[in-house]
Amino acid sequence: MTDHQPDDNNSEGLDESRRDFLKHSSLLTAMALTPSTVLKAASSQWDERLAGAFEKISLSLEVNGTKHSLAIEPRVTLLDLLREQLALTGTKKGCDYGQCGACTVHVDGRRVLACMSLAVMQEGRKVTTIEGLAGGDTLHPMQEAFVKHDGLQCGYCTPGQIMSAVACIREGHANSAEEIQEYMSGNLCRCGAYPNIVAAIMEVKKEGKKL
Amino acid sequence: MNNFQYIRTTSTKAAIDAVAKDPDARFIAGGTNLLDLMKRGIVSPEKLVDISRLPLNKIEREASGVRIGAMALNSEVAENAFIKEKFPLLAQALQAGASAQLRNMATVGGNILQRTRCHYFYDTSLPCNKREPGTGCGALEGNNHMHAIFGFSEKCIAVHPSDMCVALAALDATVLVSGPTGDRKIAFADFHRLPGDKPHVDTVLEKNELITAVTLPDSPFTKNVHYLKVRERASYAFALVSVAAGLQLENDTIQRACLAMGGVAHKPWRLASAEKALIGKKVTEATFRQAAEIAMQGAKSFEHNAYKLKLAPNAIVQALKTAAGIA
Known part of the structure; x- marks a missing residue:
């Protein structure tokens, strides 16, 4: 048996039509998978726009102290970049629509939702995720407090809770249980560990360590 | 999310040009609403022009009042010392919105x-004249418990979801806008539209115009103010009804009042007649109840939002009492 000798490949004519078919079908597949912007560009023969839509954009940013130079599609969210390209899966995808807070990270020191942030818009910014909080094997004081106060059950919302909790204290919004509840309201916990989360934050606040 | 071209601009003019040239281009700043809409396929711009780094983020005192850059973050405005001192109603409204x-x-x-948070607007399998003109209003005969009691049309009964805008309406804000042909100023009351026959058009802003700033005149409402937001959980939910209330008092007599409601109409709902009715009156619950009755004239409910006909006047009274310090 030879490497390649399919029955329909022994005549030039057939070969041509097969190639045409393949070209055609791959074009159809491409069209089916392609955003309307490219289809419109293709139908209008706008080569420039066709190139533009497929183009990956270069992005430089710093994540947990490490500088990254990447090439990404414009539609990639910061959350997907972290999880799928940088293998930082500590940041969780809960709702992916900005409603649950599981994807909370710090960008230039501000807590934000990674699922509602385009990665390309973070050019030159410094991102801190849950992986960047501990110092080697030494847990961050907020992580210690969550363990001590049992501020979790299933743990899925915990990275977002902890990133938000650190920011809550840094912002100066952790002066009472009521204030913590208000300023942590963007982080949902369906297990209902809220009282323990508030207790953990109040203890870290009381210790007065610089976070 | 469909892919798109991404352009980062460094000047306001370049950003406006980029959007003016391309009918399918849109500005993106914070992205908290636009990306949500794009992920759900409600809008699919082919080009996003990133305006988040334009130098439009300053909060500046002016000879009279304040100028807030369009790129100022909601948190920056809410935490700004000058805003908290001179425009506490705006700071309160901002703090009541969304999450940290x-x-x-x-x-x-x-x-x-x-854009509105109406479920029919958000669900692409359901009819919505705002999302897809001509398909009908799903909420009219559907689940309309979140919907309008003022200013609606048979084409759309959705409400505007913003808290900040309720305070801006009460405080007589002006929206500054730049476009390809120059700048213009739009009084806040004229900025958002009622749905009428064109519910897909939310505002009078042209597609290639960019909001550059909001200005507020000096306000007498620095002390006796309250933003009351009634919602289905204690925090991080859209308003069923909200009230921005401000009083200027001399002893216990009302000199001036500002009053606007959220969650009741397609735009922030200014209560001008109720404001007038408060002037010269003594601070009492009866005074506030009377103003609330005036405010509610013309209100009409649907199958599931009749509760708003009671909730809204009670919220007005409560907000005014809290502002006056007699709650």
């Missing part, structure tokens, strides 16, 4: 332009 994370992302310009 979203306030760190959302801009003032984007907040003004946010």
